[in-house]
Every structure is written in C-alpha cells, then in structure tokens.
Amino acid sequence: GDSVTQMEGPVTLSEEAFLTINCTYTATGYPSLFWYVQYPGEGLQLLLKATKADDKGSNKGFEATYRKETTSFHLEKGSVQVSDSAVYFCALSSDSNYQLIWGAGTKLIIKP
Amino acid sequence: DGGITQSPKYLFRKEGQNVTLSCEQNLNHDAMYWYRQDPGQGLRLIYYSQIVNDFQKGDIAEGYSVSREKKESFPLTVTSAQKNPTAFYLCASSQRPGTSYEQYFGPGTRLTVT
Numbered sequence: 001g002d003s004v005t006q007m008e009g010p011v012t013l014s015e016e017a018f019l020t021i022n023c024t025y026t027a028t029g030y031p032s033l034f035w036y037v038q039y040p041g042e043g044l045q046l047l048l049k050a051t052k053a054d055d056k057g058s059n060k061g062f063e064a065t066y067r068k069e070t071t072s073f074h075l076e077k078g079s080v081q082v083s084d085s086a087v088y089f090c091a092l093s094s095d096s097n098y099q100l101i102w103g104a105g106t107k108l109i110i111k112p
Numbered sequence: 113d114g115g116i117t118q119s120p121k122y123l124f125r126k127e128g129q130n131v132t133l134s135c136e137q138n139l140n141h142d143a144m145y146w147y148r149q150d151p152g153q154g155l156r157l158i159y160y161s162q163i164v165n166d167f168q169k170g171d172i173a174e175g176y177s178v179s180r181e182k183k184e185s186f187p188l189t190v191t192s193a194q195k196n197p198t199a200f201y202l203c204a205s206s207q208r209p210g211t212s213y214e215q216y217f218g219p220g221t222r223l224t225v226t
Binding site: 034036041042043044045046049089093099100102103104105107 | 116118145152153154155157160170202204213214215216217218219220
C-alpha cells in the first residue's frame with residue numbers, strides 16, 4: 001500500500017543553518033504531496049504542496065520539489081530561525097483513496 | 113474568519129464515561145476527518161466523512177463513534193470501549209474528497225482519562 005517515510009528526529013540546528021528534512025514515498029499512480037507543520041500544542045497547518053512531478057511548492061522560505069524519479073519530496077530552507085522549531089509532517093494523497101497518508105513527523109529544534 | 117473550531121481545548125474524564133468532542137467548520141467543506149495523535153507519533157485516522165449522513169471507519173475506529181447530520185459539524189464520541197483514550201484529537205476538513213485537496217485542521221482537543 002501507499003506509505004510515507006520521513007527522517008527520524010529530532011533534528012537540531014543552529015539559527016541561520018541550512019535545513020533538509022527527507023521524505024520519500026511509495027504510491028501507485030500520481031499522488032499529490034504535502035508538508036504540514038505543527039507548533040507545540042496546536043493543530044497542523046499546511047506549509048506547502050505539489051500536485052505533479054517536478055512541481056516545486058514554496059512558502060515562508062521553505063521549498064520542496066516533487067521528484068517522481070526518486071519518489072522524494074524533501075523539505076529545504078536556506079536559513080532557519082528559532083521560530084521554525086516545530087514538528088514537520090510529510091503526507092501524500094493518492095489516486096486510490098482520498099485519505100492522506102502521513103509520515104511519522106520530524107521534530108525540528110533550532111538553537112539561537 | 114473561516115476555519116475549524118474544536119472544543120474544549122482540554123477535557124478530563126473518568127474511566128468508563130463516554131465523552132463527545134466537538135468539531136465545527138464554516139469553510140463549506142464537504143469532507144471531514146478525525147485523527148488521533150499520541151506523544152511523539154504521527155496521525156492516525158479514526159473516522160472520515162465525505163458527505164452529510166455518510167461516514168467511514170479509518171484505521172483505528174474501534175471504541176469511537178461519529179455522526180454527520182449537518183455539513184458543518186462532525187462530533188466524535190469516545191466510548192468506554194476505547195482501551196486507551198488519553199490522546200490529542202484533531203479534526204480536519206477538505207473542500208471535497210480528492211487527491212489535490214489539502215486538509216485544514218482545527219486546534220485540537222487534549223483528552224485525559226483517569
């Protein structure tokens with residue numbers, strides 16, 4: 001079945017460092033891919049999405065490119081801030097059902 | 113402002129009691145979802161509804177029940193049959209079921225059962 005695999009956390013970085021959080025997926029057909037962010041004690045917010053191969057989603061300095069050849073959707077940011085500390089979830093929505101398939105989440109800690 | 117509201121934010125119950133968690137949306141979305149999140153873990157789907165008066169079980173429906181009598185409301189009841197109900201519960205909605213439609217989330221309800 002469809003699945004999403006994220007790198008395990010926590011990921012700890014210093015402020016202004018470059019961020020990559022890896023996400024790979026297994027799916028039939030042509031899924032849409034999403035990154036969500038969850039701040040402590042809150043619900044999830046959509047960060048960015050891509051609906052077809054080679055699409056790049058971007059928001060708030062974060063980017064991710066839909067790579068069908070490597071079945072990946074890695075999240076990147078050039079210079080992280082303390083306020084980016086949160087849990088990041090990768091998810092896919094496949095042709096075979098309308099549910100979102102979630103990764104386990106990656107906790108990001110940014111130190112000043 | 114459009115959005116999803118969940119109430120209350122914190123809920124405490126004694127073991128053996130049923131409890132109902134509220135979820136309301138004013139986004140005019142067709143589909144609604146309930147997830148459970150345990151500490152340090154991802155989201156697990158409890159129930160979802162693609163249209164009024166219809167809903168389907170997710171991956172962990174045992175011990176839970178839902179209703180969808182109105183488009184904007186999708187309450188979740190945690191019954192006494194749920195073995196380990198203490199968790200963070202998240203409600204979400206999407207414009208309609210479909211691969212490119214993202215889900216919007218409420219702020220969550222943290223349920224503690226003792």
